Amino acid sequence: MSPDVLYTIEVILNGLMAGVMYALVALGFVLIFKASGIFNYAQGVMALFAAMTLVGIQNGQVPFSHLINAIFGTHIHHFGWQLPAIVAILLTVVVMIIFAILVERLVLKHLVNQEPIILFMATIGLAYFMEGFGDLMWGSEIKTLDVGLPQGASLALEEYTLKWAAEGTEYYGMYLDKLDMVAALVALGLVIVLSLFSQYTKTGRALRAVADDHQAALSVGISLRKIWVITWCIAGVVAMVAGVMWGSKSGVQFSLSLIALKALPVLILGGFTSIPGAIIGGLIIGVGEKLFEYSIGPMIGGATENWFAYVLALFFLVFRPQGLFGDKIIERV
Amino acid sequence: MFYRQAGDFKTTYRDDIQTFPLKQDRWGYYIVLAVAFLVVPFFINDYWTSAVMLPFLIYAIAALGLNILTGYCGQVSLGTGGFLAVGAYASYKIMTSFPDLNIFIVVLLSGVVTAAVGMLFGIPSLRIKGFYLAVATLAAQFFLVWLFNKVPWFYNNSASGQISVPERSMFGFAITGPNADAPVRYLFCLTFLVLLAWVARNLTRGRLGRSWMAIRDMDIAAEIIGVNPLKSKLSAFAVSSFFIGVAGALFFSVYLGAVEVGEAFGITQSFLVLFMIIIGGLGSIFGSFAGAAFLVLVPVLLKNIMVNWLGWPTDIAVHIEFMVVGGLIVLFLIAEPHGLAQLWRLAKDKFLLWPFPH
Amino acid sequence: MASGIEPGAELLRIENISLSFGGVKALTDVSFNIKRGEVRAIIGPNGAGKSSMLNVINGFYHPQVGEVWYCGEKRKGAKPHQIAHQGIARTFQNIALFKGMSTLDNIMTGRSTHMAANMLSQAIWRGTAEKEEIKNRRYVEEIIDFLEIQSIRKTPVGRLPYGLQKRVELGRALAAEPVLLLLDEPMAGMNVEEKEDMSRFILDVQSEFGTTIAIIEHDMGVVMDISDRLVVLDYGKKIGDGTPEEIRNNQAVIDAYLGVPHE
Secondary structure (H helix, E strand, C coil): CCHHHHHHHHHHHHHHHHHHHHHHHHHHHHHHHHHHCCCCCCHHHHHHHHHHHHHHHHCCECCCHHHHHHHHCCCCCECCCCCCHHHHHHHHHHHHHHHHHHHHHHCHHHHCCCCHHHHHHHHHHHHHHHHHHHHHHHCCCCECCCCCCCCCECHHHHHHHHCCCCCCCCCCCCCCEHHHHHHHHHHHHHHHHHHHHHHHCHHHHHHHHHHHCHHHHHHCCCCHHHHHHHHHHHHHHHHHHHHHHHHHHHCECCHHHHHHHHHHHHHHHHCCCCHHHHHHHHHHHHHHHHHHHHHCHHHHCCCHHHCHHHHHHHHHHHHCCCCCCCCCCCCCC | CCCCCCCCCCCCHHHHCCCCCCHHHHHHHHHHHHHHHHHHHHCCCHHHHHHHHHHHHHHHHHHHHHHHHHHHCCCCCCCHHHHHHHHHHHHHHHHHHCCCCCHHHHHHHHHHHHHHHHHHHHHHHHCCCHHHHHHHHHHHHHHHHHHHHHCHHHHCCCCCCCEECCCCEECCEECCCCCCCHHHHHHHHHHHHHHHHHHHHHHHHCHHHHHHHHHHHCHHHHHHCCCCHHHHHHHHHHHHHHHHHHHHHHHHHHHHCEECHHHHCCHHHHHHHHHHHHHHCCCCHHHHHHHHHHHHHHHHHHHHHHHHHCCCCHHHHHHHHHHHHHHHHHHHHHHCCCHHHHHHHHHHHHHHHCCCCC | CCCCCCCCCEEEEEEEEEEEECCEEEEEEEEEEEECCCEEEEECCCCCCHHHHHHHHCCCCCCCEEEEEECCEECCCCCHHHHHHCCEEECCCCCCCCCCCEHHHHHHHHHHHHCCCCHHHHHHCCCHHHHHHHHHHHHHHHHHHHCCCHHHCCCEHHHCCHHHHHHHHHHHHHHCCCCEEEEECCCCCCCHHHHHHHHHHHHHHHHHHCCEEEEECCCHHHHHHHCCEEEEEECCEEEEEECHHHHHCCHHHHHHHHCCCCC
16 A cells, blocks of 8 residues: 555544544543533533643642632642552542532523523533632643553554555554543443433433433433432543543643533534534544644645634534434424 | 602603602702812722723713613623723724824724624524523633734734723813823713713613513513514614623723723623622613612722721732622522612612601 | 515415325325315325325425415425415414523514624614614514514513413514415414404404414304315315315315225
8 A cells, every 4th residue: 555545544543543532532522411401611611620620639649739829828739648540549539429419509590591692601601610620729830641542653553554554655553542442342331321320210211202202201200300410420521531531641621621622523423412423523624624634734824623613513503403313303393 | 858759740752751760869969060060070089990980981871871782782791891891992903003093083983883783693692592692702702802802903913912092182181091191081981981871870770671571571572572583682682782882991901001902801801790790680670870889889898998998918809809799699699689779769768768767 | 586476376386295204194195275265174084195285285294296386486495484484374273482592582583584784783783783773673563563472572482371372383483575475273271262362363464464364173153154265185185176165065074074985
């Protein structure tokens, strides 16, 4: 094969990997949207917050240390311990569950029956609050997150693909990040676990019932508020997984919350209520933006990844508003 | 002399549909205008102008614009930052291409250019609604910022990628550039705000405004009783973008003087202006003013308290500002979805009946 | 457009209309006509396709098969707002008022089809815009008087009780000075007294403004009293068409209402 073809394949593979990452965030959106009809803008910030909390707990950071120091003139920063990754992850899960309960108590409960767009704006407010809160709690500097996931390029793949190139051409093998591959596996695992959960557990059935019809679910004795807390817990955990993956890849920093925005076009393509849709939408966006940047990007100045996903979504919205898998919308009066 | 409705009879329909039906309100309005034009300019210094007054005036114009689109017509936009950028870059290109053109005209033309761009990005609104549209407007935000960043024509190939404003004056007073005095810049922006607020009021009380609100409240019924959704939505996008474009032009030329697109017109601007109209009151002219004033003042206030008074580091102040603003948004949406404007209305209603509320 | 149609002549003709959503058939091969100046009722059990029929008449649904003739012209793919401009107005089964607006503004919105001032004139509130606003306000005040809703002129409609909302909605439709007025269950959920009021308004509209009325209503007593002719739908098919007397003696109609099983 000629190197050009191989490069293109490489771009597509990398796009798929990036797509998995988008899909991970989109998954959280879909869960909450299905259960409560809320378009949770804060999902990305939740991922950021979870990642920060994980790093903070792992490194034994004192929460709010900057604030405490500013008020009392002290100089505390760390407890001086280092926790194993698994303990830190479990503690972070606990934090995300507490967060879910608080969100339900303080925000959602009071916004029942509001229009979707009001709820959407409320989650933007929530995102702002959490961003400030997370920074205040753990500091806003860029942090490295290391929970023992493999890093760097996969040498085995590079060596293996080296042979594919045609004789006499310069080709150094295919570059794929090991972390990306782990992320793909984790995402796959997550989807399997979630579908098993929603198919075979009582809570899962209740979740699906609520997603189908709030009123009917209420009438057979399903507590909406409980379901919402559970959904936000699950979404919190999904956010944490996404946060860990993105954090390991590019450090824990503010830009992480912007990946939430990238998940929006993913959802437009995949539909807001379909988990497979979220995955496929993520993959299409991932591959699409990488291919576009690779083929057209150099001609128009590069960095097209900033907007490609949104413009693609825009075209989709104009020509197929219901997404790839949605049914045609019939309006009634 | 109490604040009263009684005795203020309307004998013509023209009287009944005026902006301030109550005599006292009318007088209050004239007094505010007189103070703003004749008193304030003599008392403001550079700090107040650049920290409070100019941002307030300019954001109020942007908030009016977004409120027309979101508050009156019900189309949520997250592309405000991008449209501000269009206004800024349009004014820059017009100023540098036609050096003799009056700055007032330049700002208006920038609004016209932005209106055209806004209509273009408003086309998807004919098919999609709600947060689907919000996502579509994100495309405008990111694409426009990228465009101004990557195409050298827009910043006249300047090495830094920034645009900086040339000096322009009116009636012998420098309006833009380093030699412009604080009161002059203030008055220039104030004039635009007053004019545009008047236009916004006129548009929203007439046929066009009613058709926007009809689309917002129930789009299908609106179409069936004869409101053309295409014209209503696109006109809302056009008018809204015109306002935001004027704000962008003023933001760049009068307020900042030099901008880098990613910094000055990022997605945070879109959210800021959206927050202003949520807190101020969706679908309210007064609300646009109140929201802009509120969100310009809160950070200044917080910073003064925390940094200057308590001596905390600036980054803590910024984090707390985020929490306060985010918290306020949630609080307002829960407790008073119609914002400060509604609180103001309720207070006035109470006052109308005071001291005998029954 | 409708000026050439004499009272009693055919205003609207529905020809072999069939409408389906996906696999669900809402209307099958329905034909009937409406004459100028009459009160024409469309009745039938729930799910018979009555509302779909109104949606076809005002262009919100486009039938797959069949033709709509209005004022002697065949309609071709017009949009609902264009049809409103041709003089067809309606009210809705589930009240579809503009909740954030006052009674006055709601009814003024119904006048949209009679207003044409350009944007510039509206922006400065001078010239045509102001004149047009005041002229139309005068007309709207007449409707407000007619419906006896003066006291709620400036109340946001969201705060009004159900019966008044229905009345405001009728006002909004009347504001358009329609040739053909479509009323979708205007008396649903009303008590006897309110129904009497509404019936009186409907008959007044017909006699005072000469408006042609197509009405969907479930209360047989009221329908038989106020309508000149009825068309009966069942499962999307027309099963009866004629004067109240003829309908009362129509076996198919009796069967449909008494629930004789379909073979």
